[in-house]
Amino acid sequence: MVSIQQQLQKIKKENRLGIMTHIVVGYPSLKESEKIIQTMADAGVDFIELQIPFSDPMADGPTIMQANRHALQNKTKVKDAFGLMKKMSGKISIPLLFMGYFNTIFNYGVERFCREAMECGCSGLIFPDIPLEEEAKEHFLKFAKKYNLSNIRVLSPASTPERIKKNAEVADGFLYFVGRKGTTGAKTKLDEALNCNLEKIKKYVKIPVAVGFGISETKHIKSLIGKAEVAVIGSAVLDRYAKAGIGKELEGVKKFLKLLINSASYKKPTR
Amino acid sequence: MKNIFLKTQYDADKRGHFKKYGGRYVPEMLIPALENLEKSYYEARKDPKFTQELMELFQNYSGRPTPLYFAKNFSEHLGGAKIFLKQEGLNHTGAHKINHCLGQALLALRMGKTRLIAETGAGQHGLATATVAAKFGMKCTVYMGKVDYERQRPNVFWMERLGAEVIPVMHGTQRLKDAVTATLQDWIANVDDTHYLLGSALGPHPYPSMVRDFQTIVGLEVKQQLKENYGINKPDVIIACVGGGSNAIGIFNPYLEDKNVRLIGVEAGGKGIGTVGNHAARLQKNPKVGVVEGYKSYFLQDKDGQVQNTHSISAGLDYAGIGPEHALLWEKKRVEYNYVVDKEVIEAFNLLARKEGIIAALESCHAVAYAMKLAPKLSSKKNIVINLSGRGDKDIFIVADALKDKKWKEFIKNKSREKN
Structure with a gap:
């Protein structure tokens, strides 16, 4: 399995924007999650977030919230997420990350969670609700580091230069920038202030930047070329999955992702 | 000031x-x-x-200060400690x-x-x-x-x-x-x-901290009113219902440093605390710490940290978490946290209405119900203050339902049949 660093270098070498996609473990079922991950990897994405479902996902919009709820109704457990991580990290070569909410880690035990995540082949952690100020009590950064997990910091357009600097100091792998204010969810128009905000972030952040929230069309991807290193496609994939005809879901996801991936190259397409 | x-x-x-x-x-x-x-x-x-x-x-x-009312009939009926009601329900909008x-x-x-x-x-x-x-x-x-x-x-x-x-x-x-x-x-x-x-x-x-400070006026008024109106230096017991805990922390705060004042928070026992989803009593059985909605405290949650369903007859107490200062006050044993069930709440509601002419919110009736258990055990020299955090007008549908009031049901039926 390649590391986050290696994958980022590969993206750079290939002169393109990287693509990170997202699934909710157990949505629509554990078995289907497995197939979706495989489909995403086959389509050629660079990273996949495996979201551990949580009852109160405060940073997620309606699509992903609904998926969380569905997964919990399916009785998806934290250990299922570890199981899926282990299975898929053995099958595919791109880095897989856990995304979720801190209560999951806190209940599991911070060190135990990080250790078992590493053992299952997880490369990084995206947990937006554990700010740096709580580190002294939780030791989240410490244990992520100890077990070689990239701690992906999440910043937003509301972040002040001071906050950006603070997070940049501990950010590892890449930085996750929330492209617009608000929760996750596909929007047709990206935040107009995105460019200006990205410049603000880039001033302090020296590692690659992934931009998420709201990316659902090739024109969104194109608008990021040269400005960020990775585009995150979250709820748009879930929406696509839900809209595809029965039995054609995976095919729909693959087609959609291929389209987006093809638009991520720096080189102008030949006509 | x-x-x-x-x-x-x-x-x-x-x-x-x-x-x-x-x-x-x-x-x-x-x-x-x-x-x-x-x-x-x-x-x-x-x-x-x-x-x-x-x-x-x-x-x-x-309309502050809200009255601190000596519930003489209610106290005598229970036969024990004197009960005072802090009438937060008389605020504009009907609650604290x-x-x-x-x-x-x-x-x-x-x-x-x-x-x-x-x-x-x-x-x-x-x-x-x-x-x-x-x-x-x-x-x-x-x-x-x-x-x-x-x-x-x-x-x-x-x-x-x-x-x-x-x-x-x-x-x-x-x-x-x-x-x-x-x-x-x-x-x-x-x-x-x-x-x-x-x-x-x-x-x-x-x-x-901020919400507590804005609610502290309740406890400060109680202090002054007990002294000025009743010549009582301090209460022996203060009882308040606890959902998130704003009314309770407000009345407790000025008394936290005085260990001689017994402070009791009452949680919603719903239909009984034996079954998950039937109650909102976070501090009764093996309380579990979690991080939800931006703060760390005790939450009703499963092994994986998934927040559990709750139930209470009062919507205001129907909540899986509890304010973090209450978590500390529980840990330090400065405040006792007990619970009452829906049935006891309705009994308390009825008794207070009959004895004092006060229709209290079902949330606040949790504190009243607990006082009904405690007061008879204490001597008439003891003073209990209940934070009656709200009035009960809003609960008319729920109370009518709980009492299975036939005339009310008929009224609702007729209302819905009326042509516009």
């Missing part, structure tokens, strides 16, 4: 930690807004003009919630915000928020779990009359906690012009 900004050994540190509880566990996008709020809260604390303005609003708008709404609205104005948003359970906090929004000419959106939205229709109706937009929250358990999540999400999206007027002493720092 009263100083509502007290110092006790149970206060949070600079980062909002009540020892191991509290804190600020939120996504980065909310941090600047919370830092801004914290700054203006600390500035307001030091500004006598702020307190003065708030006190004037308390008096002239809300107006206290922290006025305080936060003044802060929002100081910060230049033009829109207030709030979560609400019973609807009392939403009503109070809509009220202050109307008064100060601010826009207002209130989120309410769909279950509460349906069972508290009268409050929804009044909020709308006050110009607020009320949005039923369809996700999760469709109760208070889901309304909190929805409000946080609105705030994340509209943080520039919006203040989240949080309705209890919980959530990320500085809310638990």
Whole structure:
């Protein structure tokens, strides 16, 4: 399995924007999650977030919230997420990350969670609700580091230069920038202030930047070329999955992702 | 002028930690807004003009001080300690919630915000928020779990009359906690012009401390009224219901340092605390610490940390978490936390109505129900103060249902048959 660093270098070498996609473990079922991950990897994405479902996902919009709820109704457990991580990290070569909410880690035990995540082949952690100020009590950064997990910091357009600097100091792998204010969810128009905000972030952040929230069309991807290193496609994939005809879901996801991936190259397409 | 900004050994540190509880566990996008709020809260604390303005609003708008009433009939009926009722239900809008709404609205104005948003359970906090929004000419959106939205229709109706937009929250358990999540999400999206007027002493720092301070007026008045009106130096027992814990912390706060005053918080036992989903008693059986909705405290949650369903006859106590200062007060054994079940609450409601002519909110009736158990065990020389946090008008449908009132049912049927 390649590391986050290696994958980022590969993206750079290939002169393109990287693509990170997202699934909710157990949505629509554990078995289907497995197939979706495989489909995403086959389509050629660079990273996949495996979201551990949580009852109160405060940073997620309606699509992903609904998926969380569905997964919990399916009785998806934290250990299922570890199981899926282990299975898929053995099958595919791109880095897989856990995304979720801190209560999951806190209940599991911070060190135990990080250790078992590493053992299952997880490369990084995206947990937006554990700010740096709580580190002294939780030791989240410490244990992520100890077990070689990239701690992906999440910043937003509301972040002040001071906050950006603070997070940049501990950010590892890449930085996750929330492209617009608000929760996750596909929007047709990206935040107009995105460019200006990205410049603000880039001033302090020296590692690659992934931009998420709201990316659902090739024109969104194109608008990021040269400005960020990775585009995150979250709820748009879930929406696509839900809209595809029965039995054609995976095919729909693959087609959609291929389209987006093809638009991520720096080189102008030949006509 | 009263100083509502007290110092006790149970206060949070600079980062909002009540020892191991509290804190600020939120996504980065909310941090600047919370830092801004914290700054203006600390500035307001030091500004006598702020307190003065708030006190004037308390008096002239809300009708403070609310009476401290000696419930003689009720006490004699129970045959034991003397029971005093702090009549927060006589506030404008009918509950203690107006206290922290006025305080936060003044802060929002100081910060230049033009829109207030709030979560609400019973609807009392939403009503109070809509009220202050109307008064100060601010826009207002209130989120309410769909279950509460349906069972508290009268409050929804009044909020709308006050110009607020009320949005039923369809996700999760469709109760208070889901309304909190929805409000946080609105705030994340509209943080520039919006203040989240949080309705209890919980959530990320500085809310638990700030809401407590705005509610402390309740305990301060009790202190003064006991002395001036009844010649009582201090009460022996104070009882308050605890959902998130705003009314309880408000009446407890001035007494926290006085160990001779026994403080009792009463949780919602619902249909019984033996079954998950049937109650909202967080501190009764093996309480479990978690980090939810921006703060660390005790939550009803499963092994994986998934927040569990709750039930209470009173929407205002139907909540899986408890304010972080209460978590500390429980750990330090400074406050006792007990529970009563729905059935006892209805009995308390009936008895208080019959004996004193007071229709109390079902939330507050939890405290009354516990006092009914405790008072007969104490001598008539002992004094109990109950924080009667709200009045019960809003609960007319629920109480009528619980009492299986046939005439009421008929009335509803006839009403629905009426042609427009």
